[in-house]
Amino acid sequence: MVYGVLRFINFVHGDVFMVGAYVGYYVGRLVPHHSLWGGLAVLAAAMIVCAALGMLIERLAYRRLRSSPTLNVLITAIGVSLLLENLSQYLCGATPRSFPELFPVATYHVGGVFVSSNQLVVIGVTLLLLFALRYIVLRTKLGTAMRALSLNPQAAALVGIDINFVISFTFALGSALAAAGGILYALNYPSIDPLMGVMPGLKAFVAAILGGIGNIPGAALGGLLLGTVETFVGGSQWSTYKDAIAFAILIIILLFRPAGLLGRFTVEKV
Amino acid sequence: MLSVSDLHVSYGAISALAGISFEIAQGAIVTLIGGNGAGKTTALRTISGLLRARRGRIAFLGEDITALPAHKIVARGLCHVPEGRMIFSNLTVDENLAMGAYLLHDRALIAQNRDYVFGVFPRLKERLKQMAGTLSGGEQQMLAIGRALMGNPRFLMLDEPSLGIAPRLIGTIFEKIVEINRDRGITILLVEQNANLALEISRYAYVLETGRVALQGESAQLRTEPLLKATYLGG
Ligand SMILES: Nc1ncnc2c1ncn2[C@@H]1O[C@H](COP(=O)(O)OP(=O)(O)OP(=O)(O)O)[C@@H](O)[C@H]1O
Ligand SMILES: [Mg+2]
Numbered sequence: 366m367v368y369g370v371l372r373f374i375n376f377v378h379g380d381v382f383m384v385g386a387y388v389g390y391y392v393g394r395l396v397p398h399h400s401l402w403g404g405l406a407v408l409a410a411a412m413i414v415c416a417a418l419g420m421l422i423e424r425l426a427y428r429r430l431r432s433s434p435t436l437n438v439l440i441t442a443i444g445v446s447l448l449l450e451n452l453s454q455y456l457c458g459a460t461p462r463s464f465p466e467l468f469p470v471a472t473y474h475v476g477g478v479f480v481s482s483n484q485l486v487v488i489g490v491t492l493l494l495l496f497a498l499r500y501i502v503l504r505t506k507l508g509t510a511m512r513a514l515s516l517n518p519q520a521a522a523l524v525g526i527d528i529n530f531v532i533s534f535t536f537a538l539g540s541a542l543a544a545a546g547g548i549l550y551a552l553n554y555p556s557i558d559p560l561m562g563v564m565p566g567l568k569a570f571v572a573a574i575l576g577g578i579g580n581i582p583g584a585a586l587g588g589l590l591l592g593t594v595e596t597f598v599g600g601s602q603w604s605t606y607k608d609a610i611a612f613a614i615l616i617i618i619l620l621f622r623p624a625g626l627l628g629r630f631t632v633e634k635v
Numbered sequence: 636m637l638s639v640s641d642l643h644v645s646y647g648a649i650s651a652l653a654g655i656s657f658e659i660a661q662g663a664i665v666t667l668i669g670g671n672g673a674g675k676t677t678a679l680r681t682i683s684g685l686l687r688a689r690r691g692r693i694a695f696l697g698e699d700i701t702a703l704p705a706h707k708i709v710a711r712g713l714c715h716v717p718e719g720r721m722i723f724s725n726l727t728v729d730e731n732l733a734m735g736a737y738l739l740h741d742r743a744l745i746a747q748n749r750d751y752v753f754g755v756f757p758r759l760k761e762r763l764k765q766m767a768g769t770l771s772g773g774e775q776q777m778l779a780i781g782r783a784l785m786g787n788p789r790f791l792m793l794d795e796p797s798l799g800i801a802p803r804l805i806g807t808i809f810e811k812i813v814e815i816n817r818d819r820g821i822t823i824l825l826v827e828q829n830a831n832l833a834l835e836i837s838r839y840a841y842v843l844e845t846g847r848v849a850l851q852g853e854s855a856q857l858r859t860e861p862l863l864k865a866t867y868l869g870g
Binding site for chain 2: 524
């Protein structure tokens with residue numbers, strides 16, 4: 366998301382994901398459990414808090430570095446990531462906590478397969494957010510401004526786009542989605558801890574590269590493929606190497622198809 | 636309308652503009668000519684807020700805009716069509732035009748501006764759904780000017796609109812510039828290497844040489860200036 370517009374990998378994404386889960390944990394205490402509306406309210410709260418957090422991170426850490434070399438930005442990202450991880454350990458403790466059952470729990474038997482209500486929630490919310498994101502990016506004026514900015518920041522400024530505002534919005538959007546991811550993840554692996562974002566953050570990066578970076582359907586396809594491969598490997602005798610295989614995929618893709626499965630190779634014009 | 640005084644701009648240690656001053660009256664077409672590296676592009680980029688001046692003052696409609704960010708300068712009606720056109724290549728022609736009207740919220744006004752742009756450049760209307768990057772050089776220049784017109788500018792700065800365009804199209808583009816100035820009353824600052832054409836359509840001209848104003852005067856008079864003839868007008 367942020368990469369597509371700003372051409373840098375936001376390594377803090379996984380930690381915002383974790384913060385989203387923690388916000389869900391605390392807000393989740395305030396609403397009745399096993400309720401669809403309660404669950405959605407928690408989801409919305411986590412998205413809003415993380416949107417603000419994303420804007421704050423951009424404002425404090427990244428804005429000054431906008432014309433700095435990529436390495437500086439990368440180092441800063443790692444710093445912010447460590448800060449968030451350690452701050453959460455300090456504030457919430459390092460021990461894993463069990464995540465509440467926010468949504469109604471039931472199991473349905475549909476045509477020979479068992480589907481849990483949580484899985485339906487994951488699918489439903491993911492599809493909804495995917496379409497919302499596509500709509501924002503492709504159909505709204507602000508989304509078009511995001512794409513214009515990614516193509517040519519100077520030309521964007523010359524038509525009157527407030528670059529800082531649009532970048533801030535991009536961070537808010539990306540972080541809100543990360544928060545939603547954190548909640549959905551926590552619902553299904555019902556324990557959360559301050560380092561829970563690290564692996565999913567890396568996996569999301571693999572998925573994005575797999576699908577073609579900066580490409581929304583590509584990232585979804587990449588995630589699906591990666592998930593399928595992991596599930597198969599996890600169910601086989603090599604299950605210990607599940608994570609290793611995810612990164613092997615990353616290396617293979619980078620070697621043979623650096624633009625990703627759906628990505629187009631664009632030669633950067635200077 | 637625009638008044639630039641004692642403008643100094645440098646890139647790091649390299650000085651690109653060493654104190655230029657000029658005035659542009661409302662409703663005029665004024666041209667800024669000069670050879671490669673004279674500082675023409677630098678001047679326009681500083682006026683539109685993409686570069687910061689080291690010294691000097693830029694006033695638009697009587698107000699100091701020297702320190703304003705680019706998007707606030709556009710909001711005042713000063714619009715810059717940059718060198719190399721800088722259209723949004725992976726957006727459609729339609730989306731490029733929509734971005735030109737980014738600061739406008741009145742739908743009726745936007746529709747009216749679109750109609751005007753299609754009147755000036757009918758070619759754009761035929762290519763609305765095409766990716767802007769796949770347009771020909773001339774069409775891209777039309778789009779760049781069209782995009783600028785979408786924002787209702789009062790003052791338009793054009794940086795080498797003839798660059799990289801088929802010779803038969805250059806005449807058309809220049810006719811359109813005159814038409815825009817005449818019909819909409821938009822003041823124009825035209826930067827050109829093609830000095831002959833620029834002097835033909837402009838009222839007043841400044842000649843820039845290595846970061847300084849070397850010569851200025853009525854365009855009609857400058858055309859007969861022997862010094863200028865030798866350097867820029869091909870004998
Ligand atoms: N980004 C930059 N970094 C360093 N020097 C620059 C930069 N851009 C321009 N210059 C220098 O500033 C001077 C003025 O350049 P400028 O682009 O303004 O000239 P110009 O009159 O527009 O030339 P042209 O007709 O070739 O477009 C040149 O000496 C150029 O080398
Ligand atoms: Mg130039």
